[in-house]
Amino acid sequence: MTLSAPGSAHLVLAQNVVHLDQAAAVFEAMLEGWRRQQSARFLRAGTIGARLRLIRRLEAFSGLYPWQWAPADGEAFIDHLRSTTVEAVSTARSYEIDISLFMEYLLDPRYGWAGVCADQFGDVPQAIFHEGNSIQHKLDYEGDPRRRPLSYDEIQALFDAADARSGTIQGRGVKGALGAARDAAVLKTIYAFGLRRTEASRLDLVDLRRNSQAPQFGGFGVVMVRYGKAPKGAPPKRRTVLLVPEMDWVVETLDQWLTEIRPRFSPPDRHPALWVTERGGRLSPRSINEAFVAARDDARLDRSLNLHCLRHSAVTHWTEFGYPARFVQEQVGHAHASTTSIYTHVSNEYRNKLLKASLMGRLGDHWDGAPT
Structure with missing residues (x-):
């Protein structure tokens, strides 16, 4: 008997059901599958929830689903965040890492999402962040340099x-x-x-x-x-x-x-x-x-x-x-x-x-x- 990994496509997709919006249904199933996979790793609920909200933000910003995303979509999203709400380099990098983890999950053959996307939409997910468009970790500490130890007098x-x-x-x-x-x-x-x-x-x-x-x-x-x-x-x-x-x-x-x-x-x-x-x-x-x-x-x-x-x-x-x-x-x-x-x-x-x-x-x- 073959055991399926938590978050596998066939475990979260309703079988033999035709949805009015099939693309939206698959997207929701992807999120639920990723939630299960992370829960199986005993990640904290707060961490999982924040990651799921980030993926929803990217979907809403781009107007596209994950199997349609390209590197340009990830770049535009991070650029938008940088010009609006995100100032810290470490925060932007953490967003890139979380999005990359989601895409790795979709591309992992153990979960079967690439096949689902190819069969139903004629497209497959791809990595949207790579060495050429992601923030490189070159410094051990990237916080505000004014935040420092206090002297004895201070x-x-x-x-x-x-x-x-x-x-x-x-x-x-x-x-x-x-x-x-x-x-x-x-x-x-x-x-x-x-x-x-x-x-x-x-x-x-x-x-x-x-x-x-x-x-x-x-x-x-x-x-x-x-x-x-x-x-x-x-x-x-x-x-x-x-x-x-x-x-x-x-x-x-x-x-x-x-x-x-x-x-x-x-x-x-x-x-x-x-x-x-x-x-x-x-x-x-x-x-x-x-x-x-x-x-x-x-x-x-x-x-x-x-x-x-x-x-x-x-x-x-x-x-x-x-x-x-x-x-x-x-x-x-x-x-x-x-x-x-x-x-x-x-x-x-x-x-x-x-x-x-x-x-x-x-x-x-x-x-x-x-x-x-």
């Missing part, structure tokens, strides 16, 4: 501004002082442990642990991240983030949050979340982002800096503290060291320190910069 200014917001709000006699104190604690925790905003939002009380090798940190020596960024088709990645001695100031921050501030939001047994709102719910990633923006603007820092820059800052500063690249990679949960290197932008002072150490090692007393 980190201090940001946290000072975040701390000051609570007192300022309290002085005005309006609500929000406790929320501002919480926001300051969240931002400090994100930096100290190199977290993403969603990871910080999804932390529960039980995710704060002791580190038997660093008992001086009490119950804050380890953060268990259970909702890390997942590769496509995989569940959330888990990792263990260790508190490093250079960031031990966050122990006082977390202790104050748990013993003095959080109980005024919600009884400990009411909600498992580490970070809760005034109404006793879980603090959202969006709210964390808004907290960063407010503190950044109060500190009069560059408005191009975003919350993710705190994670970049942690990676850079851990590196400057002298921690091995592999340790830093494990801390932030990167599968590849090259990803971590993109995050790392060490200061000139640190680079000069390494340079001096190297020169001293090679030249010793013959180096002009050696101390006398």
